[in-house]
């Protein structure tokens with residue numbers, strides 16, 4: 001556990017989070033026939049529905065990926081070290097104060113989260129739509145150089161993003177990664193795709 005919770009540790013564990021469509025489709029075994037029985041408009045509504053995610057088992061340093069509207073959404077439980085590294089990146093990222101409207105107004109403009117510990121991001125590159133890979137390890141172990149402070153790397157054309165999803169200066173990607181609308185239902189449950197209101 002200690003290794004996986006350290007951003008510079010050797011192992012990083014990933015979980016595919018169990019998600020459920022709000023409104024209660026229920027277990028997977030019954031979800032398919034239920035969805036098939038829907039009208040086209042009901043299916044469209046279900047496909048765009050918010051997704052509820054249990055984050056109780058996402059330990060510090062871990063990242064999970066869930067699906068919302070056919071897109072990967074990452075949830076990263078950031079460590080104190082990750083959070084401390086965000087302001088250190090301010091002079092290396094293109095839009096440190098998130099001036100572009102790529103996140104809801106209620107997230108912090110620097111760490112880009114409602115609760116700093118939990119980063120929620122749409123995992124699609126803002127350049128041409130590839131899915132970046134996590135590079136949460138710090139330093140040379142990341143493969144991105146000694147001065148890498150953790151974040152995400154897009155293998156398609158080499159764009160780099162910090163651990164708040166802010167694009168570094170001079171990258172092919174023009175803007176930061178997108179933060180979806182979300183809200184905390186409790187300390188351990190996030191609803192992705194819907195604001196608190």
Ligand code: FES
Nearest residue numbers: 125127128154157
């Ligand atoms: S699609 Fe990510 S850098 Fe081009």
